[in-house]
Structure formats: C-alpha cells, structure tokens
Amino acid sequence: MFLNSWSLGLTLAGLIILALGVFACRTAVRILRYWNPQSDSNLQIKLENEIWLASTLVEYGLGFQILSVVLFVLAADTFCQVIVGAMCATGALLANSYGMPALLVKLAGIFVYGFWIVLHKLDISSETYPLVRIKYIYLLFILPLLVADITLQTLYISFLSPDIITSCCAVVFGSSDKTGPNLLEGFSQATTIFLYYGTVIALTAMGYLLLKRWLVLLAALFSAGWIWFLGLAAIAIITVFSSYIYAMPYHNCPFCILKPEYNYIGFALYFTLIPASFFGLTTVLVEPFKTMNNLAGAVEKYQRGAISFSLILLLLLTALSSYHFLLYRISGGE
Amino acid sequence: MLPKGLEKQINILDFSLMSLWRRKLKNLGIMFVFALVIFLLGSFQMLTGALTNSAQAVLKNTPDITIQKMSAGRQEAIPLAHAEKLHSIYGIRAIIPRVWGYYFDESKLANYTIMALEHDSMPYGNNLNLTLAYGHFPKKTEIGKAVIGRSVHDILGLDKRRIFSLFRPDLTLKSFEVIGVFSQQTDLLSNDLIIMNLTDARDLFHIPELMATDICVYVTNPTEIETIAKKIAGLLPDTRVLTKSQIQKTYQVVFSWRSGLASICLLTALAAFAILAWDKASGMSPEEKREIGILKILGWETGDILAVRFWESVLVSVLAFLFGCTGAYIHVAFFDASLLKPIMVGWSVIYPSFKLLPSVTLADLLLIFTFSVLPYLGATVIPAWRSATVPPDSAIR
Numbered sequence: 001m002f003l004n005s006w007s008l009g010l011t012l013a014g015l016i017i018l019a020l021g022v023f024a025c026r027t028a029v030r031i032l033r034y035w036n037p038q039s040d041s042n043l044q045i046k047l048e049n050e051i052w053l054a055s056t057l058v059e060y061g062l063g064f065q066i067l068s069v070v071l072f073v074l075a076a077d078t079f080c081q082v083i084v085g086a087m088c089a090t091g092a093l094l095a096n097s098y099g100m101p102a103l104l105v106k107l108a109g110i111f112v113y114g115f116w117i118v119l120h121k122l123d124i125s126s127e128t129y130p131l132v133r134i135k136y137i138y139l140l141f142i143l144p145l146l147v148a149d150i151t152l153q154t155l156y157i158s159f160l161s162p163d164i165i166t167s168c169c170a171v172v173f174g175s176s177d178k179t180g181p182n183l184l185e186g187f188s189q190a191t192t193i194f195l196y197y198g199t200v201i202a203l204t205a206m207g208y209l210l211l212k213r214w215l216v217l218l219a220a221l222f223s224a225g226w227i228w229f230l231g232l233a234a235i236a237i238i239t240v241f242s243s244y245i246y247a248m249p250y251h252n253c254p255f256c257i258l259k260p261e262y263n264y265i266g267f268a269l270y271f272t273l274i275p276a277s278f279f280g281l282t283t284v285l286v287e288p289f290k291t292m293n294n295l296a297g298a299v300e301k302y303q304r305g306a307i308s309f310s311l312i313l314l315l316l317l318t319a320l321s322s323y324h325f326l327l328y329r330i331s332g333g334e
Numbered sequence: 335m336l337p338k339g340l341e342k343q344i345n346i347l348d349f350s351l352m353s354l355w356r357r358k359l360k361n362l363g364i365m366f367v368f369a370l371v372i373f374l375l376g377s378f379q380m381l382t383g384a385l386t387n388s389a390q391a392v393l394k395n396t397p398d399i400t401i402q403k404m405s406a407g408r409q410e411a412i413p414l415a416h417a418e419k420l421h422s423i424y425g426i427r428a429i430i431p432r433v434w435g436y437y438f439d440e441s442k443l444a445n446y447t448i449m450a451l452e453h454d455s456m457p458y459g460n461n462l463n464l465t466l467a468y469g470h471f472p473k474k475t476e477i478g479k480a481v482i483g484r485s486v487h488d489i490l491g492l493d494k495r496r497i498f499s500l501f502r503p504d505l506t507l508k509s510f511e512v513i514g515v516f517s518q519q520t521d522l523l524s525n526d527l528i529i530m531n532l533t534d535a536r537d538l539f540h541i542p543e544l545m546a547t548d549i550c551v552y553v554t555n556p557t558e559i560e561t562i563a564k565k566i567a568g569l570l571p572d573t574r575v576l577t578k579s580q581i582q583k584t585y586q587v588v589f590s591w592r593s594g595l596a597s598i599c600l601l602t603a604l605a606a607f608a609i610l611a612w613d614k615a616s617g618m619s620p621e622e623k624r625e626i627g628i629l630k631i632l633g634w635e636t637g638d639i640l641a642v643r644f645w646e647s648v649l650v651s652v653l654a655f656l657f658g659c660t661g662a663y664i665h666v667a668f669f670d671a672s673l674l675k676p677i678m679v680g681w682s683v684i685y686p687s688f689k690l691l692p693s694v695t696l697a698d699l700l701l702i703f704t705f706s707v708l709p710y711l712g713a714t715v716i717p718a719w720r721s722a723t724v725p726p727d728s729a730i731r
Contacts (some may be wrong), residue, residue, distance in 0.1 A: 003594035005379060008601070009704045016712045023716065027492050049723040056644075060715055064708055071704055074697040082590070235616045260695060318402070 001160045002192035006075035010157065013068040014150040017061050021146040030137035035132055051129075054139065055120045057172065061146075062113040069106045070267075072153070074253055078236040079160060089255035105149050106273070112142060114278050115285065122289060125298040131289065189240050196236040199229050200318050203280070207311045210283075211304065219284045219303070226280030226310070233273050237321065241269075268320050276313035279306040315316040346638065350645035361646075363514055365654045371607050372658025372706045373665070374674075375600055379698050380662055381671045382593040384690040388451075389585045392442035392523045393578070395462070397430070398559050400576045401566060409574070411545040416570055420551065423565050430456055431546035433535040437500060437528070440490050447527050450535030457550065465524065469514020472531045481514035481529040484521065503540050510534070595605045596674070597705070604705065608713040615717035623724055630726035643718030651707040659702060666692040 001007055027050045034043055074100065076089040083095050116138060123131035208223045209215075238254045245257050245265060257266030265329035283306045290299045354361050403412035417429045434449040451461055453471045463470050472479040483488075490498050490511065499509040516524035536543065549567065553559050559577055567575045626639060665671055670690050 003598070004590045005382070005593050005597045005701060005705075006590075008594060008597050011699050012601075013704050013708055016708055020715070052640060052723065053719040056640055056715060056719060060711060064712075065699070067708070069706060071700060074700065078590075078697070082587050115623065147408065264696070 001079070001157060004079075006071075006078050007157045010068065010071055010075055011150075013064060013071060014153055016149055017064050018146050020057045020061045020064070020142055024054045024061070025140055025143050027051075027054040027057075028139040031132065031136050032140075037128065039133065051124075051132075054136075055117070055124075057111055058116055058120070058139070058142075062110070062117060067115060069103070069110065072103060072106060073258060077255060077259070081208060083160070088253055089258075090253055092160075093255075094157060096159040098152050098159060102149070102152035102156045105145065105152055109145055109149055110274065111278055111281070112145060115282055116142065116280055118286065119289075122286065122295060122298050122302060126292075126294050128293065130292040130295055139316050140318060146225065192232075192236050192240050195232055196240075197318075200314060203229060203314060204311060205312075207280075207307045210307055214300075214303075216284075216287060219287065222307075223281050223284035226277050229280075230273065230277040231313075233317070233321075237269060241321050241325060243326050247324075247328075261290065266319065269317065272313045272317040272320065276310045276317060279310040279313070283310070285306055343641070344482055346641045347645050347678045350642050350649060353642065354649060355647055360614065361650060364611060365650050365657075367607060367610065368651065368654035368706070368710065369657040369661065371600070372655055372702065373661040374603070375597065375659060375705050376659045376662030376672055377665050377674055378593050378600070379702055380597045380666045380692045381674055381690070382589050383693045383695070383698060384666060385589050386586055387691060387693050389589070392520055392539050393582050395465075396578050396581060398553045398556070398578050399563050399566065400581075401549040401551065401570065402574045402576070403548075403572060404574050404718065405572070406595055409548075411541060411547060412549055412573070414544045416573070417549050419569055420566060422550075423562060423569070425554055425562055426551055426728075428552040430550045430552070431548075432534070432548045432550055433532055433539070433541060435539055435547065435589060437538075439489075439500075448530065448535060448538065449527060450530050450532045451550070452532060453726075455686055456550075463514075465516060465520050466514045467517040471511075471529060472534075474531070476513070477531060477533060478510055479513045479531065479682045480510040480534075481516065481527075482512055482519065483516045483524045483527040485525045486528055487512075487515055499540060502538055507532075508538055604679060604709055608709045609658040611697060611710055612713040612717060615714045616720060618721055618724075622721070626721060626724050627726040627728075630724075636722050639722035640718060643714070643722060647711055647714045647718070651710045655703060655707055658706070659699065661693060663694060666690055669717060 028052065031047055031054075035047060036044055073089055076092040079095075080088055080092040083092055093103060116135070119131055119135050119138065123129055123135055128233075178262050203222065203225050206218060206225065210218055210222060234254065237257075238252055242252050242254065242257055243249055245262055246253075255266070256262070257269065258264065259266075286299050286302060290296045362405045401412065402409045403416070403418070404410070412431075414431055417431060420426060420429055430451055432449070432451045434447065437446045437448050438444075439446060452474055454473060456462070466481060467484075469481060492498060498507055498512070499507045502508055510528075510530065516527065516643075530538075532546075535541070536545075551562070553562050559579075563575045563577050567573070629639060652660055665673065667690070
C-alpha cells in the first residue's frame with residue numbers, strides 16, 4: 001500500500017533520517033581513523049569542525065525520529081479505515097507481523113539517539129574531548145538500527161493489503177471469551193494499580209534520596225526501577241487507565257487515546273512517560289564516565305538534572321493518568 | 335527570571351530574525367516558493383479528507399447488501415426470481431429490486447444516472463424525502479414522474495418548466511414530469527441523478543418485466559450483515575454480493591490512492607525546492623562570510639552559529655508552512671479546490687459543482703509538515719554547518 005500519502009510521508013521521513021545518519025557515520029569513520037588530539041595539522045582542525053556536523057545531524061535525526069513515531073501511529077490509525085476488520089491503530093499494526101516490531105524499533109531509536117546526544121554534551125563540556133572514541137564507535141552502531149527501522153517500516157507498508165481480516169482493538173486488548181488472541185489478559189486491575197502507584201512512590205523516594213546523597217547502588221536501582229516502570233506504565237495504561245478515559249469498560253487500547261475525541265490525552269501521557277524513563281534510565285548509564293579526566297563535574301551535574309527532571313515528569317504523568325480514574329471513583333464518571 | 339540556556343536561545347532567535355530581515359529579498363523569495371509547494375501538498379491532503387467525509391456522509395444511506403448478477407465476469411440484469419430465494423434467510427428486513435443505468439444526453443453532451451426503486455417499501459424510505467430541496471419521491475402508482483439532481487435541472491435548462499423528455503433505445507421519446515429536486519448537501523452523489531418509477535425505468539431502457547439491474551437487501555441487525563452476505567453468496571452462486579462497508583472502504587482507497595499519486599507528482603517539485611534551498615544556503619556572499627568571521631572573533635562558538643542557522647531555517651519553514659496551509663484551507667473551503675478537483679473526482683461535465691466541507695485534523699497537518707519542513711531542514715543542515723565552520727582569519731582578510 002505504497003500509493004498513499006501516509007506511506008509516502010513515512011518513507012520520506014525514514015530516508016531523510018537515514019541520509020543524516022549516513023553523513024554522521026562518514027564523519028565517525030574519519031574521526032576514528034585520523035583523530036589525534038596532539039596534532040595541530042590541517043586534518044585535525046577539520047575533524048574538530050566535523051564533530052559539530054555529526055552532532056547536529058544526530059540532533060536533527062532525533063527530532064525527526066520523534067516526529068516519525070507519531071506519524072507512524074497516526075498512519076496506522078488512518079490505514080485501519082481501509083483494512084477489513086481493523087477498527088483502530090492496533091488492528092492496522094497487527095495486520096502483518098512487521099507492524100509492532102517497526103513501532104518498537106522506532107521507540108528504541110529515540111532512546112538510543114537521545115543517549116548519544118547526552119554523551120556528546122558531556123564530551124564537549126571538557127576541552128580534551130575524552131569520549132570521542134566511545135561516542136563515534138557508538139554512532140557506528142546506530143546505523144544498523146536506522147537501517148532496521150526503515151526496512152521494517154517498508155516491509156510493513158508493502159505487505160499491508162486492504163483485504164486481510166485483522167482483529168480490532170476490542171478483541172486484542174479486551175477480555176473476551178473465544179474471539180481471538182488477547183495480548184494482555186491475566187493482569188488483575190487491582191494488582192496493576194497497586195504496583196503502579198507503589199512504583200511511583202518508590203521512584204520518588206529513591207530520587208529524593210539520591211538528590212540528598214549519591215549512592216551508586218541506589219542509582220542503579222533507580223534506573224532499573226525506571227525500566228520496570230516503563231513496561232508497567234504501558235500495561236497500566238492499556239489495561240486500566242485507558243478504559244477510564246474512554247468511559248467504556250471493555251475498550252482497552254493504547255492508541256485510541258491519541259485521538260482528538262479524547263483531547264489528545266495520549267500524547268500528554270506518552271510524552272511524559274518516555275522522556276521521564278529516558279532521564280531515569282540514563283542516570284546510572286553515565287556513571288562509568290565519572291572516572292574520565294575532568295568529566296566528573298559535568299556527569300554529576302547531568303545526573304542531578306536528570307533525576308529532578310524525571311521526577312517532575314513522573315509527577316505530571318501520575319496526575320495526568322489518575323485524572324479520569326479518580327474522576328470516576330469520586331464523582332461516578334462523566 | 336529565565337533560565338540561562340533559554341535566555342541564550344531567545345537572544346539567538348532575535349539575532350536570526352534580524353539576520354533574515356537584512357536579506358529580505360532572498361529569504362522572502364525562498365519562503366514564497368516554499369509556501370507554494372506546501373499549498374499544493376496541503377490542498378491535496380485537505381481535499382482528500384473533505385471528499386472522504388462527504389462520501390461517507392452520503393454512503394450512510396446505501397443499502398446494507400447489494401446483489402449483482404454476474405455473467406462472464408460482467409454485470410447483467412438480475413431476474414426477480416432470485417429475490418424470492420432469499421426469503422428463507424432470517425434477519426433480512428427488506429429486499430428491494432433496483433433498476434439503474436447511465437443515459438447519455440447527446441444534445442447537451444452530458445451523462446445522467448438513472449435510478450429507479452420502490453422507495454416506499456424501503457426501511458426509512460420516507461427519510462429519503464429529506465434529501466430533496468422540495469417535492470417527494472415518485473410513488474409506485476405515479477407513472478411518468480421524476481426527481482432530478484441540481485445539475486440535471488440546470489443542464490436541461492428547465493428553469494420553471496416541469497416537463498422534460500428522454501429517448502428510448504429505439505429513439506422514441508418518453509416524457510417526464512419533475513416532482514422534486516435534490517438539495518445541495520448530497521451533490522456528490524445526486525448531482526447527475528434522475529430518480530423515477532421502476533415501470534418507467536424499464537420502459538426507458540427496454541428492460542424486460544421481472545428483471546432488475548441489482549437487488550438491495552436491508553438487514554435488521556447491523557452485526558449480522560457479514561453473515562447474511564455469506565449466506566446470500568451461498569444461495570446465489572452466480573452473483574456478486576457487496577456489503578456497505580466494502581463500498582465505503584473502496585471509496586476511501588480510491589481517494590487515498592489518488593492523493594498518493596498526486597503526492598508522488600509533487601515530490602518532484604519538493605525535490606527541486608530542496609535543491610534550491612541547498613543551493614541558496616551554500617552559496618554564501620563575501621559579506622556573509624565576513625559576518626561569521628567577525629562573530630567568531632567576538633567569541634561566538636560554532637554551536638552558536640549553527641543555532642542561528644537552525645532558527646533561520648525554522649522561521650522560514652514554519653512561516654511558509656502557516657501561509658501554505660492557510661492558503662490551502664481557503665482554496666478548499668471557499669473555492670472548492672477548483673485547481674485540483676478534476677484530478678480527484680474525475681472529469682465528467684456534470685461533477686464539478688458540489689460544495690466541499692474541509693476537515694483538517696492535527697494528523698493531516700503533521701503529515702504536511704513531514705512532507706515539507708523535514709526535507710527543507712534536512713537540505714539546509716550541511717550548508718549551515720559549512721558556513722558555521724568558516725575559519726575566521728581567512729573570512730575577514
């Protein structure tokens with residue numbers, strides 16, 4: 001189904017991101033081969049300039065990637081109108097086996113490019129560029145991810161034919177007797193809610209303690225807690241909170257909350273959850289670089305910023321996700 | 335008090351605005367061309383949305399299931415005896431034979447669609463009268479009466495007169511009296527339509543008695559449509575059974591296919607524009623080089639100059655985006671997308687005069703943004719870096 005403005009837009013965005021990545025990797029190869037901080041040759045000065053190019057390209061790539069994830073979900077939501085049996089983005093993404101992997105790779109991309117930018121910011125805060133090698137080897141590993149991203153997306157679009165019968169979201173995520181596969185059954189609502197709010201409190205407490213006094217083990221626990229919370233929050237949104245937002249007990253879908261009917265609340269949820277997890281996760285990931293020469297100050301500054309930022313976003317997310325839930329519990333719904 | 339990083343970005347934004355204004359002619363030129371490209375892309379996207387919406391609104395009243403007789407891969411008249419066989423299926427509310435076809439008016443060079451059915455035996459049949467500007471649908475007993483679309487009314491030049499005539503296949507004349515005209519809302523489907531009695535239509539097309547063009551089936555419970563359609567297909571193997579949702583999907587696929595085709599054509603314009611933007615951004619005048627050299631000597635870093643270039647690109651593309659999208663909205667809403675509509679709805683003489691209701695969602699705007707602003711930013715990033723890394727000593731010498 002390529003002859004469609006959504007497919008074309010996605011492909012165009014994918015190609016632009018890939019082109020930016022290839023240019024950035026060209027710089028990476030040159031730097032890994034010729035980088036010599038002791039030299040003041042023409043080549044070294046040129047390479048120091050090219051560092052700026054690579055970082056700008058990856059920053060643009062990250063911005064475009066965020067846009068492309070949103071576009072991908074919206075495109076799936078449009079495709080569902082022509083795919084028999086699909087009623088929302090879930091059905092369209094499950095129409096062939098490439099839809100969900102493509103979405104997950106795209107989301108993973110945001111984390112991977114984001115972390116590269118963190119490394120870059122740390123690196124340029126020191127005059128000796130201590131992270132140059134690590135940074136550019138890492139950049140070379142991003143390229144396969146980019147290729148996988150655009151390949152999966154292209155496969156998804158090309159194998160999408162408007163005739164296949166797929167399940168709609170009511171079947172996939174809802175509880176039903178024998179109508180089809182059910183992704184998320186067996187999660188009791190009460191347990192999920194308990195775990196969700198428990199984790200929120202635990203993360204807030206750990207973050208607060210870390211801001212008071214730095215402990216590496218606690219930081220590791222904090223970051224691990226964020227990985228756990230990312231999955232848990234996704235499950236909680238699908239199985240619990242979404243049906244309160246829709247005001248329908250059997251409508252459990254992670255994509256329909258992105259629609260204008262629900263005031264785009266899904267964007268607010270995901271745009272707090274994903275950055276919050278990113279900052280929470282990277283808190284401990286930058287720890288090894290503390291030992292590098294004169295990076296300790298910059299790393300510490302970043303960690304403090306990341307913890308406070310993730311906590312602020314966490315509180316926002318809790319407020320946003322609880323709104324419809326509490327509204328129903330307190331005033332009996334709309 | 336603003337955070338320090340934000341304050342710096344605001345100052346850089348201020349500088350970029352002034353720097354854009356200093357080179358108004360060049361930047362306004364780029365913005366104008368860019369806005370034009372976005373206008374075309376946006377018009378197509380909004381037009382597709384509007385067409386899909388109006389098709390969906392009108393298709394709400396199509397029969398749940400349509401049965402057509404197929405012979406050698408082509409549709410042909412279906413005997414009414416077929417309808418009798420369906421009475422054994424539970425859940426069917428009404429079975430209505432239809433006669434319809436096209437009539438080419440040689441004197442006016444226009445195609446009309448002729449449609450005949452017993453609207454009084456249809457569920458909600460009386461609601462059909464609501465689609466008329468005035469008058470009512472011809473009843474079973476009203477021979478020689480017709481309801482016509484607005485364009486048919488204009489083309490026949492009826493004005494205040496009520497009588498018109500059409501030729502039978504053997505060139506004898508058959509006259510009709512107008513008893514109603516369709517209203518504007520249903521123009522997409524009813525513009526070229528003439529509705530008449532079954533008996534009259536058979537007479538006009540010389541279709542034998544007890545034959546019809548197709549059979550419409552109405553189902554009581556909408557969730558049973560697919561099952562009943564399957565049963566019908568089993569009972570009448572020589573027919574093609576179409577459901578309402580299939581027809582709706584087909585309309586949507588056709589519209590999105592056409593707009594995709596249009597987007598591909600526009601991609602060439604976009605590529606040309608990206609090359610223009612690249613070229614304009616990399617061809618730096620000596621003054622610009624001097625300016626960057628002076629900024630660097632004053633203590634600006636490469637990153638700051640890159641930020642200036644980034645803000646310049648964002649300002650140009652976002653302004654062009656706003657102008658282009660506003661223009662596209664005006665084009666679709668107030669001028670009925672007159673530049674592009676022939677591509678989307680066909681070129682029949684009768685079509686181009688129905689009213690469009692543009693629907694713009696955030697998703698559409700995001701798609702247009704991806705199509706236009708992303709390539710622009712991508713095309714200007716490398717020239718921006720090149721200009722930011724000009725060595726200051728050689729630039730001001």
